[in-house]
Amino acid sequence: MSRVLVPFMLLAGCDGPLSALNPAGPVAQDVAWLWWAMLAGAGLITLMVGVLVALGFGRPRDIPERRWTIALGLWFSVAVLGAVLAAALWVGERILPRDDGAVQVQAHAFQWGWRFTQPGADGEPVETIDILYIPAGQPVDVLVTSEDVIHAFWVPRLAGKIDAIPGRTNRLRLLADTPGSHDGLCAEFCGLGHSVMRFQLIAYPPGAPPEALIQTQGAPEE
Numbered sequence: 516m517s518r519v520l521v522p523f524m525l526l527a528g529c530d531g532p533l534s535a536l537n538p539a540g541p542v543a544q545d546v547a548w549l550w551w552a553m554l555a556g557a558g559l560i561t562l563m564v565g566v567l568v569a570l571g572f573g574r575p576r577d578i579p580e581r582r583w584t585i586a587l588g589l590w591f592s593v594a595v596l597g598a599v600l601a602a603a604l605w606v607g608e609r610i611l612p613r614d615d616g617a618v619q620v621q622a623h624a625f626q627w628g629w630r631f632t633q634p635g636a637d638g639e640p641v642e643t644i645d646i647l648y649i650p651a652g653q654p655v656d657v658l659v660t661s662e663d664v665i666h667a668f669w670v671p672r673l674a675g676k677i678d679a680i681p682g683r684t685n686r687l688r689l690l691a692d693t694p695g696s697h698d699g700l701c702a703e704f705c706g707l708g709h710s711v712m713r714f715q716l717i718a719y720p721p722g723a724p725p726e727a728l729i730q731t732q733g734a735p736e737e
């Protein structure tokens with residue numbers, strides 16, 4: 516009985532607030548779809564290897580070696596890996612940021628936290644620490660950079676991850692389908708405080724920015 520439950524217990528691990536398999540927006544949906552495509556490809560190749568091993572233990576068959584080696588070993592794997600590669604290129608192209616006037620926010624990583632900067636209600640830049648506010652239902656480009664060492668910006672339920680590199684700005688597109696709160700984290704080991712380098716992303720209803728973005732003086736929020 517307990518053996519029957521194991522797959523369900525494993526799947527329960529895919530449902531947490533940091534699960535890329537529980538997407539909350541179209542970009543993350545594409546990434547999750549690619550994850551399943553890669554799992555299917557790996558499953559097919561594993562199945563083929565299993566079948567070949569099983570056949571190897573059977574009675575000898577009159578099949579030319581070339582057919583095993585080239586038809587199955589080579590072409591089957593190349594076809595599966597080629598399909599997965601094509602899926603990855605397709606997804607990669609779809610989730611690229613575009614110059615379409617998306618909302619832009621800056622994410623500045625440091626040991627060990629995140630400083631987010633974006634225009635407030637009056638146009639003045641507003642800084643928030645470890646909380647990123649974005650409008651729901653709209654594409655948002657996060658301009659990611661770093662103060663000291665290499666970090667990585669990742670909100671698993673909204674998009675893939677991207678490196679935060681000192682002296683360089685990387686752009687990542689996010690889109691949250693509905694208002695809500697999502698967990699984000701640093702996804703690149705960056706020193707002793709790495710494990711606590713978390714942040715919160717709050718997607719607010721469009722047209723109803725939170726108090727933190729309305730303040731006029733742009734004082735950093737703790």
Ligand SMILES: [Cu+2]
Nearest residue numbers: 701703705709
């Ligand atoms: Cu880190």
